[in-house]
Amino acid sequence: MGFLNRFSFSRDMGIDLGTANTLVYVSGKGIVLQEPSVVAIDQNEKVPLAVGEEAKKMLGRTPGNVLALRPLRDGVIADFDTAEIMLKHFISRVHEGRTLVSPRIVIGIPSGVTGVERRAVEDAAREAGAREVHLIDEPVAAAIGAGLPVAEPTGNMIIDVGGGTTEVAVLSLQGTVLSESVRVAGDELSEAITQYLKKVHNLVIGERTAEEIKIVVGSAYPQSNDDDNIMDVRGLHLLSGLPRTVSIKAPEMREAMAEPLAVIIEAVKRTLERTPPELAADIVDRGIMLAGGGALLKGIDTLISHETGIVVHIAADPLSCVVLGTGRVLENFKQLDRVFSR
Numbered sequence: 001m002g003f004l005n006r007f008s009f010s011r012d013m014g015i016d017l018g019t020a021n022t023l024v025y026v027s028g029k030g031i032v033l034q035e036p037s038v039v040a041i042d043q044n045e046k047v048p049l050a051v052g053e054e055a056k057k058m059l060g061r062t063p064g065n066v067l068a069l070r071p072l073r074d075g076v077i078a079d080f081d082t083a084e085i086m087l088k089h090f091i092s093r094v095h096e097g098r099t100l101v102s103p104r105i106v107i108g109i110p111s112g113v114t115g116v117e118r119r120a121v122e123d124a125a126r127e128a129g130a131r132e133v134h135l136i137d138e139p140v141a142a143a144i145g146a147g148l149p150v151a152e153p154t155g156n157m158i159i160d161v162g163g164g165t166t167e168v169a170v171l172s173l174q175g176t177v178l179s180e181s182v183r184v185a186g187d188e189l190s191e192a193i194t195q196y197l198k199k200v201h202n203l204v205i206g207e208r209t210a211e212e213i214k215i216v217v218g219s220a221y222p223q224s225n226d227d228d229n230i231m232d233v234r235g236l237h238l239l240s241g242l243p244r245t246v247s248i249k250a251p252e253m254r255e256a257m258a259e260p261l262a263v264i265i266e267a268v269k270r271t272l273e274r275t276p277p278e279l280a281a282d283i284v285d286r287g288i289m290l291a292g293g294g295a296l297l298k299g300i301d302t303l304i305s306h307e308t309g310i311v312v313h314i315a316a317d318p319l320s321c322v323v324l325g326t327g328r329v330l331e332n333f334k335q336l337d338r339v340f341s342r
Contacts, residue, residue: 011026011027011095011103012026012027012103012104012105012106012330013025013026013027013091013094013103013104013105013106013330014105014106014107014108014323014325014326014327014329014330015087015090015105015106015107015108015125015323015326016107016108016138016141016320016322016323016326017037017072017083017087017107017108017109017121018037018072018075018162018163018164018293018322019037019070019072019073019074019075019162019163019164019165019185019186019187020036020037020070020162020163020164020186020187020293021034021035021036021037021163021293021319022034022035022036022037022052022086022090023319023320023322023323024090024091024094024323025323025324025326025327025330026094027327027330027331028331030327031320031323031324031327032094033090033093033094034319034320035051035052035053035090036052036053036055036056037070037071037072037086037163038051038052038055038056038058038059038068038069038070039051039055039068039069039071039082039085039086039089040054040055040058040062040066040067040068040069041066041067041069041082041085042065042066043065043066043067044065048085048089049066051085051086051089051090052086052089052090055068056068056208059206059207059208060206060207060208069082071083071085071086072164073164074110074164074165074183074187075109075110075113075138075162075163075164075165075181075183075185076109076110076113076117076120076121076164077117077120077121077124080120080123080124083120083124084124084127084128087124087125087127087128088127088128088129091103091128091129091130102129102130102131103129103130103131104130104131104132104134104330105125105130105132105133105134106134106135106136106326106329106330107121107125107133107134107135107136107326108135108136108137108138108141108142108322108323108325108326109121109135109136109137109138110137110138110162110164110165110167110181111137111138111139111167111169111176111179111180111181112165112167112179112180112181112182112183113181118135121133121135122135134329134340135340136325136326136329136340137167137169137176137179138160138162138165138167138322139158139160139167139168139169139171139176139179140169140171140176140325141321141322141323141325141326141329142158142160142167142289142291142292142315142321142322142325143156143158143169143171143289143291143321143325144324144325144328144329144336145291145315145320145321145322145323145324145325145326145327145328146158146289146291146315146316146321146324146325147315147316148171148289150171150172150173150174151173151174151335151336152172152173153172153173154172154279154282154286155170155171155172155177155275155276155278155279155280155281155282155283155286156170156171156172156282156283156286156289157169157170157171157271157272157275157283157288157289158171158288158289158290158291159264159268159288159289159290159291159292159295159304160291160292160321160322161185161186161264161290161291161292161293161294161295161297161300162185162186162292162293162294162322163185163186163187163293164183164185164186164187165181165182165183165184165185166181166182166184166185166264166267166292166294167179167180167181167292168180168181168182168267168268168271169271170271170275170279170283172279174336177275177276177279178271178274178275179271180267180270180271182263182264182267184260184263184264185260185264185292185294186214186292186293186294188260188263189214189218189257189260189261189294189297190207190210190211190214191210192256192257192259192260193205193210193213193214193218193253193256193257194207194210195256196252196253196255196256197233197235197246197248197256198238200252201246201248202237202238202239203233203235203236203237203238203244203246204235204236204237204238205233205234205235205236206235209233209234209235213231213233213248213253214253214257214297215296216229216231217229217230217231217248217249217250217253218250218253218254218257218297218298219250219253219254219297219298219299220254220257220261220297220298220299220300220302220303221254221298221299221300221302221303221306222251222254222299223250223298223299225250226249226250226251227249227250229249229250230247230248230249230250231247231248232245232246232247233245233246233247233248261300261303264294265303265304265307268288268304268307268308269307269308272308272310283310284310287310287311287312287313288304288305288308288310288311288312288313289312289313289315290304290312290313290314290315290318291314291315291318291321291322292318292319292321292322293318293319295314295315295318296318296319301313301314
């Protein structure tokens, strides 16, 4: 009987269903899966060929009958059937193919989603085999995962810069006092790089190359090694139609990303302006917590600090904050049940 209890305890899952990556937390085990949110489908047979890392390698490199898709856009499900395939695959992988498992699942979602988008996530999880689905706003999950004392009557501010959305929230007493969700985040930063190279260098590059540029030479604030930070980028030259290599510098890429970064900064400022004075005083004392993959962009903490005058801390493991938060909620279900978004 002890074994059965242990088994049922270990199968409940927390999922960060992200635009760029999906992470899965299993009770009693921790994070067991971290894969790109990509599915490759054979269009003739209508069957999935690969999911996750394998499918991401195919982005922009598939033959005509194979389509590599990202089922989530701007933090919400854009392609329901593909999202369901992806969730089923990940749940099955985590449970090593056992089919009789129907877990309780806690999923992090952007705070600005509509009722229809919320139901799409619930339905996809149920179709993928969940017996119970609970949704939690991503900033709340990220704050819990980053170790902020969300249950205390003090103001905590978190900025979660994901792939499709940036979530800015002020939290206190297990609840969201105010929040703002803008659909500008990591994807838009990559897209800004793509557009800049097309406009300035007449160079066409793919999604993966833009992502790599952002990681290698991208920055949100001037860095000490800016002049030395140069990268050779290969792409298709628009005028000749032939492959071409161009050298780009860090300041250029900062200029390219200035517009989407300004949208994120404005969302932070708007949220601070609306914050009640007592909580604002707490935030000035404690600082702002930065989570999500976008927190890894060089200098983004300095930029936010420079623009707001408040110290900014980057979470210890920014990519995992949301999924760690869903996991903590799973393991303290009774104490933290007020955090679920209704």
